[in-house]
Amino acid sequence: MLEPKVAVITGASAGLGKATARTLLGMGWRVIGVGRDPTRCDATQGELAKAGDFTLLRGDLSLLRETRRIAQEIAALTPRIDALLANAGGVRDQMVISDEGHEATFAANHLAHFLLVRELMPRLAGGRVVSVSSNAHEYASGMNWDDFNFATNFSTGAAYCQAKLANILFTRELARRASAEGTIAHAMHPGIVDSNFASHGDEGFQARMAQTKPMALTPEAAAETLVWLATAQEPARSNGGYWHLMKAIEPSAAAQDDAAAARLWAESERLIAAILPA
Numbered sequence: 001m002l003e004p005k006v007a008v009i010t011g012a013s014a015g016l017g018k019a020t021a022r023t024l025l026g027m028g029w030r031v032i033g034v035g036r037d038p039t040r041c042d043a044t045q046g047e048l049a050k051a052g053d054f055t056l057l058r059g060d061l062s063l064l065r066e067t068r069r070i071a072q073e074i075a076a077l078t079p080r081i082d083a084l085l086a087n088a089g090g091v092r093d094q095m096v097i098s099d100e101g102h103e104a105t106f107a108a109n110h111l112a113h114f115l116l117v118r119e120l121m122p123r124l125a126g127g128r129v130v131s132v133s134s135n136a137h138e139y140a141s142g143m144n145w146d147d148f149n150f151a152t153n154f155s156t157g158a159a160y161c162q163a164k165l166a167n168i169l170f171t172r173e174l175a176r177r178a179s180a181e182g183t184i185a186h187a188m189h190p191g192i193v194d195s196n197f198a199s200h201g202d203e204g205f206q207a208r209m210a211q212t213k214p215m216a217l218t219p220e221a222a223a224e225t226l227v228w229l230a231t232a233q234e235p236a237r238s239n240g241g242y243w244h245l246m247k248a249i250e251p252s253a254a255a256q257d258d259a260a261a262a263r264l265w266a267e268s269e270r271l272i273a274a275i276l277p278a
């Protein structure tokens with residue numbers, strides 16, 4: 001009998017990630033999810049375990065030490081990963097600096113996925129990494145190289161837009177580095193999704209998102225493109241792309257800057273080395 005395909009999905013306790021997990025389980029995949037909120041994790045574990053081979057790991061991805069522990073737990077569960085869906089994240093309602101010194105939006109949306117992929121790279125040979133970015137990346141004219149935390153002039157929006165730009169730059173550099181091993185890396189914009197996304201932002205953000213609710217996709221509809229990027233043949237014919245509704249689209253000029261992509265990789269290595277033992 002053929003071994004089932006294996007997906008790792010961060011942010012599988014809610015929204016887009018949970019809907020993606022459900023669909024892949026229905027296709028016979030084994031899914032290893034990562035979630036954070038205990039109540040949502042308990043509910044999701046109970047619900048999705050009925051749909052197939054589902055394991056939900058728990059931790060706060062805004063912390064590198066927790067992310068490494070999760071990477072080790074994933075590594076102990078599977079020698080091969082067919083698709084890693086770097087989906088967890090979102091916007092915050094205020095500035096939060098962790099005891100590791102990183103702003104939580106940058107850390108959870110970008111640094112955690114950088115570390116997870118780096119630690120699991122041997123298992124990803126021939127597999128796919130799909131990073132859930134956003135068209136919000138278009139509002140970031142570039143990375144805030146001297147101050148990723150926005151210690152000066154913090155705004156929740158600027159932090160989120162930078163983090164989503166980082167998702168695309170990471171994807172480009174990953175595609176360049178890992179294509180020799182047959183690994184495919186793409187980023188995507190899911191559209192506006194009716195999930196818990198807005199509830200993590202401040203009041204102004206929640207009010208703006210409430211206005212978009214009538215045109216929002218359900219998590220299940222948004223998951224179609226993420227599942228397609230993980231499973232269909234067409235996305236494997238290219239590498240390092242940016243997709244929306246199953247179509248390759250052009251990200252901002254800042255997101256196509258290959259020198260910035262290489263620099264972000266080096267800076268991320270440096271930030272991790274300052275916190276975690278090699």
Ligand SMILES: NC(=O)c1ccc[n+]([C@@H]2O[C@H](COP(=O)([O-])OP(=O)(O)OC[C@H]3O[C@@H](n4cnc5c(N)ncnc54)[C@H](OP(=O)(O)O)[C@@H]3O)[C@@H](O)[C@H]2O)c1
Pocket residue numbers: 010011012013014015016017034035036037038040041059060061062087088089090091108132133134135189190191192193194195196197198200
């Ligand atoms: N919704 C939209 O309109 C929209 C638009 C563009 C892009 N996106 C992107 O789509 C992705 C999925 O968001 P969603 O809409 O599905 O929102 P959601 O319903 O809030 O789901 C976000 C998921 O990420 C997890 N997560 C967030 N921060 C985490 C952390 N520090 N550690 C561990 N897990 C964490 C959440 O875990 P818990 O719930 O367990 O805390 C949850 O499972 C995000 O990257 C978001 O930026 C969303």
